Amino acid sequence: MAKTLAQLRTQIDAADRELLALLNRRAELANEVGEIKRAEGSPVFRPEREAEVIHGLQSSNPGPLKPGNVASIWREIMSACRALEAPQRVAYLGPAGTFSEEAALRFFGTSIEHVPCVNFDEVFRATAAGTAEFGVVPVENSTEGVVARSLDLFLNSPLHIVGETSLLVRHNLLRQSNSLEDIEVVLAHPQALAQCQGWLNTHLPDVERRAVSSNAEGARLAATHPAWAAIASERAGSEFGLHVAAHAIQDDAFNRTRFAVICLPQTLQAPQASGRDCVSLIVSVPNKPGAVHDLLVPLKTHGVSMTRFESRPARSGQWEYFFYVDIQGHPSQPNVAAALKDLQGLCAFYKVLGTYPVGD
Numbered sequence: 001m002a003k004t005l006a007q008l009r010t011q012i013d014a015a016d017r018e019l020l021a022l023l024n025r026r027a028e029l030a031n032e033v034g035e036i037k038r039a040e041g042s043p044v045f046r047p048e049r050e051a052e053v054i055h056g057l058q059s060s061n062p063g064p065l066k067p068g069n070v071a072s073i074w075r076e077i078m079s080a081c082r083a084l085e086a087p088q089r090v091a092y093l094g095p096a097g098t099f100s101e102e103a104a105l106r107f108f109g110t111s112i113e114h115v116p117c118v119n120f121d122e123v124f125r126a127t128a129a130g131t132a133e134f135g136v137v138p139v140e141n142s143t144e145g146v147v148a149r150s151l152d153l154f155l156n157s158p159l160h161i162v163g164e165t166s167l168l169v170r171h172n173l174l175r176q177s178n179s180l181e182d183i184e185v186v187l188a189h190p191q192a193l194a195q196c197q198g199w200l201n202t203h204l205p206d207v208e209r210r211a212v213s214s215n216a217e218g219a220r221l222a223a224t225h226p227a228w229a230a231i232a233s234e235r236a237g238s239e240f241g242l243h244v245a246a247h248a249i250q251d252d253a254f255n256r257t258r259f260a261v262i263c264l265p266q267t268l269q270a271p272q273a274s275g276r277d278c279v280s281l282i283v284s285v286p287n288k289p290g291a292v293h294d295l296l297v298p299l300k301t302h303g304v305s306m307t308r309f310e311s312r313p314a315r316s317g318q319w320e321y322f323f324y325v326d327i328q329g330h331p332s333q334p335n336v337a338a339a340l341k342d343l344q345g346l347c348a349f350y351k352v353l354g355t356y357p358v359g360d
């Protein structure tokens, strides 16, 4: 005979109590790990270990939970265990409700101390000064390309990349009412204004577009004026008590932003190989014919795949460029190490930005 709702709920309650006992046992074990790390002076956060835990569970998961469910549940469990070992302070572009905050929570789980910053420069500064152990900054968007300021800041920064995560970015038009009438100003971060320009041209062609330091700051301002609207996440809308006047107004339905997780090398050395890793570099080549082509030769010779190749002006006035390159693999693999060594030999400028597990 089929079980009743009450019977099923009694069984769920029993399963939850078993889960709670197991989770507390896990937390006690993490506490013991924390004691060893304190004695050794070694870092609490180990992204490669967290990636290994999640991949291991995903590959032995019998279901019906989906692999994505397993990842988000264990990310949160490990976040709580990590916070028991030592709370981690994470800097990002604030205020509350930004996509950067969402990326930080997605990567670290919710058991973190928040360090919201006014701009990307401040995220780098706070992380380099130790106000935060980690920073989270956007590096590229699937519609708009590179986040130029973040890439420029990497050039002279002592910080390195230890992880990455990406978010599906859905922009909404938020304001005090839910109509599109009588809007005088639309406020948003320049990236968001650019990602929604098609929609704005069609629906609000004559309305002033005003760039502000973050989308959440735009939402905060829109809450102070009935004729102002902001482009931001639904989370920012609830944070500032705004209505969604139009949903998902970004021009590309699959608009994604990729974020880098940064820290000082003394906070966390380059993570060990997790099995799915990536190396990010900035290089420049002498300004002579064929130099960019030569850059690709070591990768081909040693069978290493390149997943990203971006250029930024070197600001020398000489039409010189820095190239931001991502390659697949980890320097502990002989072919990756050999490709990096050859590449370094060719470059006028060579800086490894980080080696880290590929994000989801």
Ligand SMILES: O=C(O)C(=O)C[C@]1(C(=O)O)C=C[C@@H](O)C=C1
Residues within 6 Å of the ligand: 030, 033, 034, 044, 045, 046, 047, 049, 050, 053, 077, 078, 079, 081, 082, 085
């Ligand atoms: O294995 C460790 O080093 C731990 O500290 C435990 C644990 C976990 O909860 O599994 C927590 C934090 C680390 O980032 C990695 C894993």
